[in-house]
Amino acid sequence: MAQRNTLQYIILGLLSQAPRTGYELTQDFAHEIGEFWQAQHSQIYPLLGKMEAQGLIAHTVEVTGTKLEKKRYRNTAEGQAVLTAWVGSPTPTMATTKDEFVLKLYFVQRADDTRLPGMIKEQLRIHREWLQHLEARRQLLFADPDAASQQFGHYLILDHALTRERQYVQWLEEQLARLPHN
Incomplete structure (x- = not known):
């Protein structure tokens, strides 16, 4: 089965909110979308040209x-129809995550491996910081109860990220407590 070009749908979704420049799209990936999907400048700009050629x-x-000229992109009617169809289409596959820390754990053989406490403590620090960042984002974006109803999808994504990070921190704390060397 061919893989969907999810990045094009993200760009269509962002452009459905408001016209944007390539730079503004890149900034969206550095901030809002970057909390759950990554894309680089080198991916975005060539795709903009391809999407424009496709209409x-x-x-x-x-x-x-x-002198400075900027291109401000917007969806065409065809682009909006493609976005609408994609949002309503099934998502039949389960997402996989690339977690290098979990991959490293797979290759640890013994519970008394002296590297484990440091590895887990490092991840605890990272995930606690990310959890604080997400909580601050929720406060900033959704302190007003009406904001959640106006951007409900974004609210759901942020709530999902908060739940995931809380569970990850709890799991790390539990694993650290089990170790003989902590």
């Missing part, structure tokens, strides 16, 4: 200052 998006040129 999914179009751009207008804006001049800022005396």
